Amino acid sequence: MLAKIEMEIEGNGLDVNMSSLFHGYLMNSIDSAYADYLHYNETHPYTSCIYKDMESGKIFWKITTFNKNAYEMLIKYFLENDVKNIYLEKKGIEIVVKSISMTKTSFDELFFSNEKKSKIYFLTPTTHKSNGVLQIFPNISTLLLGVINKINQHSDTIKLEDENVINELLEKVYIDEYYLRTRYFFLENIRVRGFIGNLKIKIKGKDEMLYQLLNFLLQVSEYTGLGVKTALGMGGIKIG
């Protein structure tokens, strides 16, 4: 089960640097035992981010889940309670939910999808750790390995365990084009540097199975996010 809810939001003083406040609202709203469970996990079966759609200028809150439990506990909250107003206590800001759209799919459906994807749009600042340091340039193998690990840790239905195939993909995948810039992500009192923009990826050679795996991982990454701090608002992406 993979699910995504996107809410167009509006409010005086609202800006895209408020991801962590929305995350706080989310954790306060859902079942507290499940919120505690999430709190003590290192990686999470969900993402949450605030981003501005560049074409329309509208601001969205996107929440994604990638197992059944997270879907039931997080996304269903918005559907069942018909949430129309969100109060951000710390800032005293009242947010209005103007519209909601939902997408549901499955790992199987994405694996056998015929849509060919190669472009990643980073909607919110993204970063990953290499050699103990948060990086400001993307490493596509590291980012995809993060997706694989999240699938293996949280999926109810599949495991990606063929190390030979995975290693071959991670060795052969590369960034063909990019258009990126640094941008700070604001997390309470700290700033984390990341990159936003877009890039296009390719694989050396013509192995059909690797292309299918890459295509699958890219589509799943819309749900898992890319890089670190994806529950708090970093690494929110779209695939094209």
Add this chain to the structure above:
Amino acid sequence: MLAKIEMEIEGNGLDVNMSSLFHGYLMNSIDSAYADYLHYNETHPYTSCIYKDMESGKIFWKITTFNKNAYEMLIKYFLENDVKNIYLEKKGIEIVVKSISMTKTSFDELFFSNEKKSKIYFLTPTTHKSNGVLQIFPNISTLLLGVINKINQHSDTIKLEDENVINELLEKVYIDEYYLRTRYFFLENIRVRGFIGNLKIKIKGKDEMLYQLLNFLLQVSEYTGLGVKTALGMGGIKIG
């Protein structure tokens, strides 16, 4: 001796991908023994590139030299012959030189300069080699080491030989912000991927000597270019 000549150029069919044609014109115009000498060197005491100024939309041919001999042989050609027309034989295109500006300085002058520089604008596609592969993301240490090597190989007046200081700089320098995209550079029948845009660099800590060295290297890099194929048109930069 560091010198730079910038010519505003115009012509039907002229575009920024013609750097190698202009380089061919240059080599055909100057003393043939010196052209041969340059041909058999691995690195060169000059750069040549064609770039479009983004604000004015005007196209420029920039030639820089960083030793006396190169200045005498290359830049003086334009001054002494009052070049107003450039014929690009291969394309049959007549280019008009609309204006010429010249800058001369010295390594000493730049070393003791009080201007503080931290931003690099990549005017033409730039790339450098790491692990035998041309890279599409900048590594600032590698790029600055290239400048140091060019100074040491070609300067008439200075050598940068304090390895401890150089290593400390290369370890502590980092990219603080960037705004970059990939762009192809066209070289006869091959395309080389590089990046254009700009970035801002900083040094960890507050060592005054390292700041002075960095400032010096940045200013010199306007003359040496950055990365590979700087004689043919890649790695043309401005400092700000």
